[in-house]
Amino acid sequence: MNAMTFANPTDLLLEIPVNVQNRADIQSPSFSNPLSRYQGYINELCLGAVLPWLQEDFAPQAKVWPTTTALPSFWELVNGTALLVDDKRFILVPSETIDLSEIRVPQEWVDLLSWAGDYYLAVQVEADEGYVRVWGYCTHAQLKEQGNYDPSDRTYSLDTTELINDISVLAVTQELCPQIATRGVIATLPSLPHPQAQNLIARLGKSEIVTPRLEIPFQLWGGLIEHGGWRKSLYQQRLGIPEQWSIVEWLQSGVSQVAENIGWERLNLQLSFVGSRGVEETQPDSILSRQLAIAGQTYELLVILQGEPDEPIWRFQLRNATVGAAIPGGFKLRLLTEDLQPFPNNEDIAATAVEQLFVEVALEPGEGIVWEIEPLPDNYDREILKF
Incomplete structure (x- = not known):
């Protein structure tokens, strides 16, 4: 890995395990279109490298939230993966970009009460080279208070100068200051009536709609996918899977x-x-x-x-x-x-x-x-x- 020679000394470089590289399928049938398929691929490589590091060097009890089996229904719709470490939630935000000037976090991971994290890890995925680079992190409060919200792609971004670039600081913070405040204020979304949810699932369930998250106002979108049952229904509809919960x-x-x-x-x-x-x-x-x-x-x-x-x-x-x-x-x-x-x-x-x-x-x-x-x-x- 020649690229490692030029890495920032505070970056954390992690190999993608061979079994994860072999398992991660860029043609996966678990997704409805090429964009989602690629999103799932990058997230699986990221998770396969970062979770073992967390479990070995940081917190043996670290695990995927909510479940590993639910991940495709998230990745079909939005970039990112949530991990639980005791009562703290870590959001992995993978990207293949070589531009490490900012972290861009989808709004869902920031403004949905049940999805929001405590810490957001910026991860550059080098799929062809077989490694990932964890190059910085921030808190939810930082994203809400210092981040820039871009309505065109519904992301919060934070400049690299605002991030903590030395990932080892995170372990020290967790150990010495476990009660440190990490969360900003999150507004509760209004609940969706059942008929409206069914209409949205039918409308957004068409696989030719490549980015359904940008098709309707965030309040409607967030209310729909924050409900695990409706998120799964939308996912199944987009893949043409018949009713699974009868x-x-x-x-x-x-x-x-x-x-x-x-x-x-x-x-x-x-x-x-x-x-x-x-x-x-x-x-x-x-x-x-x-x-x-x-x-x-x-x-x-x-x-x-x-x-x-x-x-x-x-x-x-x-x-x-x-x-x-x-x-x-x-x-x-x-x-x-x-x-x-x-x-x-x-x-x-x-x-x-x-x-x-x-x-x-x-x-x-x-x-x-x-x-x-x-x-x-x-x-x-x-x-x-x-x-």
């Missing part, structure tokens, strides 16, 4: 590959419980399960079909995966409409330790439900389950 189809034909990849499965067993009519009911093959890691323990979320075929009742049930173990006091299981609105009797709260939490709901065919749990499960990314 509970009825999962029970009839098996769980979709997309859902299986994040842990959903159909249980082939009899589960007994007292139903709403006070009688014990069991229905084999009508139970879906997903394991969740919450606060260091494993729990199981069950979706159970009850009632008559023409009047189904759906029971969402949370229990500890360890037989005999309880759910601690303070836990909440909550159901929301597809556009995140509450409804009567939509949550169950553990006032003290309990064996299970459950919510039962009657739904119209085609209706969507979003589940939430407090405390938040690891790797939580909103899902819209269709019924």
Whole structure:
């Protein structure tokens, strides 16, 4: 790597592991058009080099946010990758440009409350040379207070003179000043009504729209993709992938590959419980399960079909995966409409330790439900389950 000879001595140069180079596919079928495909390729190379360095030299617990399986649905739409290091979020901002005069961060990573980072790492990707250069970083507060916002491509930029160019300073800051303020003020976006979201997904779901993020005002765009279920729906629409989140189809034909990849499965067993009519009911093959890691323990979320075929009742049930173990006091299981609105009797709260939490709901065919749990499960990314 001759280029390393001329590198700024404070730059961090990291080799892209051979297995990552081999895996990163510039022709990947996970994207709808050449621009997204290339964006995904550069981000995968960047992540493959930077994450191992973070885990080996900085924080063994560093991990992708929200999940590795969700990354294509981000990269299809916006450049950048988020990593979690304890309670801090690092945003990797890769670029192939040789102009290292500024960092340019897409607005989504700055102005969406659930996406925003604490630290933003400027990464130059040298794909042909097999390495990346981490050449500086800044905080969210710096981008908001000192950065220049460019409405033409919806990015915040910060001049290299404003960046901290020595990446080793970041480790020292984390160790000696972990409570240092990193975040600027972020305005909450108005929520999108369900019909409007569906219209936007249909409109922006056409793969010939190369940069959907610039097609509509940011308030609408941000409200759409900040909702994990709608982001995934838009992604699937752009790739021409059929509906992957139909509970009825999962029970009839098996769980979709997309859902299986994040842990959903159909249980082939009899589960007994007292139903709403006070009688014990069991229905084999009508139970879906997903394991969740919450606060260091494993729990199981069950979706159970009850009632008559023409009047189904759906029971969402949370229990500890360890037989005999309880759910601690303070836990909440909550159901929301597809556009995140509450409804009567939509949550169950553990006032003290309990064996299970459950919510039962009657739904119209085609209706969507979003589940939430407090405390938040690891790797939580909103899902819209269709019924």
